[in-house]
Amino acid sequence: MCQSSVFMIDKDGEKEIKRDVILVEPTDDGVKIQGFFESPEVIPARIKTIDLLKHRIILEPLNVENK
C-alpha cells in the first residue's frame, strides 16, 4: 500500500492536514479526501501537485489566485 499525506499551502508554507490518505477526488466544492478507515471529507481547495515519490499531495485554498 501507498498512502500519502495531504498538505495545504498557506502563508507560512505547507501544513500537513491529513495522513494516510487513500483516495483523492476533485469535486465542485473542493477536493474530497479519504483517510484509511475514515469517512471522506471535502476540503475547500484544489490540487496543486501530487508527488508520488515523496508521498505528498499538495493542495492550495480555493480562494487564492497566485498564478
Place this chain on the structure above:
Amino acid sequence: MCQSSVFMIDKDGEKEIKRDVILVEPTDDGVKIQGFFESPEVIPARIKTIDLLKHRIILEPLNVENK
C-alpha cells in the same frame, strides 16, 4: 517509492496511458504527468480520481462533461 499508473477514461472504459508516474500536476492546459526518468508531458485532461491503494490515477478528457 510508490509510482502509480495513469489511466484515461474513454468510451470503452479506462485505458492505461502511462506507468511509473512520479509527479502529477494540474495545469491550465490539462494535467502534467512525469514518468520516472522521463520529461514531463501535458495531457489534455483533468484528474477524476487518485486511488492510492490501487496506485491508479484516473483522468478524464477535457472535452467530456459527464457530471
